[in-house]
Amino acid sequence: MTSxxxxxxxxxxxxxxGRRSSLTRSRVRAAWLFIAPSLIILALIxxxxxxxxxxxxxxxxxxxxxxxxEFIGFENYLANYDGEWLGLLTDPDWWRSxxxxxxxxxxxxxxxxxxxxxxxxILNAAFPGRGLMRAIILIPWAIPTVVSARMWNWMLHDxxxxxxxxxxxxxxxxxxxxxxxxxxTALWTVVMVDVWKTTPFMALLILAALQMxxxxxxxxxxxxxxxxVRVFFRVTLPLIRPALIVAIVFRALDALRVxxxxxxxxxxxxxxxxxxxxxxxxxxxxxxxxxxxxxSTLIFLIIALLVVITLAAGRVRLGxxxx
Amino acid sequence: MxxxxxxxxxxxxxxxxxxxxxxxxxxxxxxxxxxxxxxxVAYLPERFDLSNYAAVFDRxxxxxxxxxxxxxxxxxxxxxLGLGITAAYAFGxxxxxxxxxxxxxxxxxxxxxxxxxxxxxxxxIHSLGLYNTLPGLILANLMLTLPFTIWVLTTFMRELPxxxxxAAFVDGATPWIVVRRVFLPLMAPAAVTTGLLAFIVSWNxxxxxxxFTLTNERRTVPPAIxxxxxxxxxxxxxxxxxxxxxxxxxxxxxxxxxFQRKIVAGLTAGAVKG
Numbered sequence: 001m002t003s004x005x006x007x008x009x010x011x012x013x014x015x016x017x018g019r020r021s022s023l024t025r026s027r028v029r030a031a032w033l034f035i036a037p038s039l040i041i042l043a044l045i046x047x048x049x050x051x052x053x054x055x056x057x058x059x060x061x062x063x064x065x066x067x068x069x070e071f072i073g074f075e076n077y078l079a080n081y082d083g084e085w086l087g088l089l090t091d092p093d094w095w096r097s098x099x100x101x102x103x104x105x106x107x108x109x110x111x112x113x114x115x116x117x118x119x120x121x122i123l124n125a126a127f128p129g130r131g132l133m134r135a136i137i138l139i140p141w142a143i144p145t146v147v148s149a150r151m152w153n154w155m156l157h158d159x160x161x162x163x164x165x166x167x168x169x170x171x172x173x174x175x176x177x178x179x180x181x182x183x184x185t186a187l188w189t190v191v192m193v194d195v196w197k198t199t200p201f202m203a204l205l206i207l208a209a210l211q212m213x214x215x216x217x218x219x220x221x222x223x224x225x226x227x228x229v230r231v232f233f234r235v236t237l238p239l240i241r242p243a244l245i246v247a248i249v250f251r252a253l254d255a256l257r258v259x260x261x262x263x264x265x266x267x268x269x270x271x272x273x274x275x276x277x278x279x280x281x282x283x284x285x286x287x288x289x290x291x292x293x294x295x296s297t298l299i300f301l302i303i304a305l306l307v308v309i310t311l312a313a314g315r316v317r318l319g320x321x322x323x
Numbered sequence: 324m325x326x327x328x329x330x331x332x333x334x335x336x337x338x339x340x341x342x343x344x345x346x347x348x349x350x351x352x353x354x355x356x357x358x359x360x361x362x363x364v365a366y367l368p369e370r371f372d373l374s375n376y377a378a379v380f381d382r383x384x385x386x387x388x389x390x391x392x393x394x395x396x397x398x399x400x401x402x403x404l405g406l407g408i409t410a411a412y413a414f415g416x417x418x419x420x421x422x423x424x425x426x427x428x429x430x431x432x433x434x435x436x437x438x439x440x441x442x443x444x445x446x447x448i449h450s451l452g453l454y455n456t457l458p459g460l461i462l463a464n465l466m467l468t469l470p471f472t473i474w475v476l477t478t479f480m481r482e483l484p485x486x487x488x489x490a491a492f493v494d495g496a497t498p499w500i501v502v503r504r505v506f507l508p509l510m511a512p513a514a515v516t517t518g519l520l521a522f523i524v525s526w527n528x529x530x531x532x533x534x535f536t537l538t539n540e541r542r543t544v545p546p547a548i549x550x551x552x553x554x555x556x557x558x559x560x561x562x563x564x565x566x567x568x569x570x571x572x573x574x575x576x577x578x579x580x581x582f583q584r585k586i587v588a589g590l591t592a593g594a595v596k597g
Contacts (some may be wrong), residue, residue, distance in 0.1 A: 033415070038473060046440060143572050145527060147545070151350045
């Protein structure tokens with residue numbers, strides 16, 4: 001991921017010394033001028049709000065009056081009143097949302113990876129209608145998440161839903177299932193809709209990696225009569241592994257932030273609440289800016305930690321194998 | 324054996340196609356049905372009744388919602404591309420100290436969870452007097468689109484051959500002229516790709532739009548659809564919701580079908596090549 005940044009060679013015209021350095025200097029000045037607007041805007045709309053969120057997490061701010069608050073230290077996270085522990089870290093709903101998010105991420109990304117590889121292998125084969133197929137699988141990805149959540153809400157309706165109707169007709173279930181309301185099925189339902197929506201993204205990233213593989217390896221394997229399944233595990237999978245890891249990391253980071261899908265599909269239900277849904281509920285519905293910001297800060301730290309680990313791992317890999 | 328595996332392959336292709344398309348197909352079928360008809364399941368369209376489509380615009384300012392979405396997404400794309408191309412030129416073509424670190428910082432912003440900036444952004448938008456306005460949403464959405472626009476355009480910028488701007492510099496052109504006259508035309512295909520991705524991101528954005536708007540007239544499409552209710556909370560107008568879903572999905576599907584290759588190129592440039 002970082003290779004292009006680390007190794008990028010920028011063309012510096014080779015010319016007479018004096019002129020070259022003044023040219024270089026003026027270009028460097030231009031570079032900063034060109035970058036400045038973007039940096040200022042990003043500092044304003046990303047850096048500053050993040051800093052304020054972290055600050056709010058140490059205050060008792062209320063959404064109705066954001067300018068009137070007091071610094072209360074770590075009390076939003078953990079506080080002891082008369083021997084009783086309070087705060088975010090003692091809230092079973094918060095831990096429930098952490099568990100839901102982690103479970104959702106692990107299960108949905110695993111399923112999406114396997115299905116993504118299958119779809120990518122199919123799209124990598126030459127068959128009539130391949131272009132059309134590629135366009136078709138892009139459709140779930142392009143449909144707004146809110147819209148797809150509502151479409152599935154309707155399909156999964158406990159009384160009039162088409163999914164229950166199909167399963168009843170096929171004799172797979174005896175009675176209609178209340179997909180999104182039943183604690184046993186709710187999170188699986190969320191996973192299913194997420195798989196439907198984001199497998200295309202996974203498949204396209206894997207497909208791009210597959211198409212960069214050299215063809216002669218497969219020719220050799222075919223001549224030697226190696227079984228295709230063996231070729232896949234011995235040749236294809238190791239070769240696409242770097243791209244696969246990038247795709248999995250991207251997806252996992254996305255899944256850890258999940259909000260739209262769960263909010264629309266199951267509202268603020270405890271059974272499926274993700275960390276982002278929990279934070280927004282505290283922040284907006286309960287107006288508890290302090291507690292909500294504390295939850296937001298923890299989410300940020302969790303994701304930042306994952307990014308740092310990934311980047312470190314990426315750097316180690318690049319160190320071994322300079323491109 | 325060969326025939327069998329051929330059949331298996333095609334069954335798999337058909338299954339994937341059906342799985343991908345069925346929800347949208349079913350939304351279309353449902354959008355033509357209303358009232359008690361919706362209490363039974365229909366797999367095939369029975370008639371072509373547009374009353375749900377009329378109801379979407381009657382019962383709430385859905386036309387206004389669509390216009391809001393177009394304004395927000397259009398402005399977000401324009402600003403992202405304008406800032407993105409100049410920044411990408413600097414990142415992609417000029418060597419300067421701290422470049423790699425800055426680029427990593429910008430990439431890190433695109434990993435920010437939206438909810439992590441929510442309370443700070445709420446305060447910012449309030450203090451700028453932009454609460455419940457479209458400029459507020461445009462500003463907030465830039466956090467989502469600007470980082471990857473810069474990132475993807477920079478990777479495209481690097482791939483252009485070295486000699487391109489040398490001749491112009493020898494002729495005494497300033498960097499600004501080089502960006503405008505030399506790189507802007509060359510970057511047009513890449514700009515279309517990133518612009519499309521930015522448009523889709525902004526068009527689909529929900530959390531900011533839900534939190535930073537108050538009245539139905541100012542909402543963009545996603546919160547409008549998410550908050551659509553019937554006469555009572557328990558009686559959702561599913562036919563109308565499906566009609567609204569079809570309306571806002573059709574333009575996106577048209578974009579995807581027309582620009583399929585470009586979108587895929589942009590997605591993979593952002594992830595694999597970078």
